[in-house]
Amino acid sequence: MRLSTLVIVSTGAFFYWTLSGYKGKFNDYMSRYYDTDTKYNKNYWTGLGLLAFLVTIILGIYYN
Numbered sequence: 001m002r003l004s005t006l007v008i009v010s011t012g013a014f015f016y017w018t019l020s021g022y023k024g025k026f027n028d029y030m031s032r033y034y035d036t037d038t039k040y041n042k043n044y045w046t047g048l049g050l051l052a053f054l055v056t057i058i059l060g061i062y063y064n
Contacts, residue, residue, distance in 0.1 A: 009040065012047030 013029040020029075031040035 005044070008047040008051065009043045010047070011050055012043030012045070015046055015050060016043070 009031060013026065013031070017024075017026055017029045029039075029043070031037065031043055
């Protein structure tokens, strides 16, 4: 798994782990690179959205 994909998927997994109230292990919410199930897609798109939102906020603050 590339580092960029790992950061995105880890961000998504951390988000869902936080929503569940830190129940279980963080690794239970992670998906492996070779997994093509919905967990990988859910973590990837959630992580990408959260990081894009964070970048938008940072750039908005910077340019105002």
